[in-house]
Amino acid sequence: MTISEVSEKFGIPQDTLRYYERIGLLPRVNRNKSGIRAYTEQDCKWVEFIQCMRNAGLPIEVLIEYVGLFQQxxxxxxxxxxxxxxxxSRLLKRMEDMQKTLERLDYKIAVYEQTVIEKEKELQKPEK
Known part of the structure; x- marks a missing residue:
């Protein structure tokens, strides 16, 4: 696959793919006779792995370390x-923190919804 095909498949800008390769996050992608990157199925698995880990919030530095270890x-x-x-462990802690935030947001939304209902009831009361 070309870099544009990989970019489209994974929704990752071509510049990001080049950057990942340049910093050693993505193992070196082979090139065809014309010098154009030719992504293999294995390369695509690496891109998918990187995308998954980044979406979960793993730092680039950790992933670079992992790739270096893998290559050894x-x-x-x-x-x-x-x-x-x-x-x-870090991801679980972040998930716990996010769950607490979600619960707080749910509470605040419920309070505001109740306030809106009470205000509407007041407006509907007949005047004396």
């Missing part, structure tokens, strides 16, 4: 696992 081979399996265990 099986001797880094434990280090990769620990990296993900730590990130999972």
């Amino acid at each position: 081979g099986d001797s880094t399996i434990e280090a990769r696992k620990e990296l993900f265990v730590e990130q999972r």
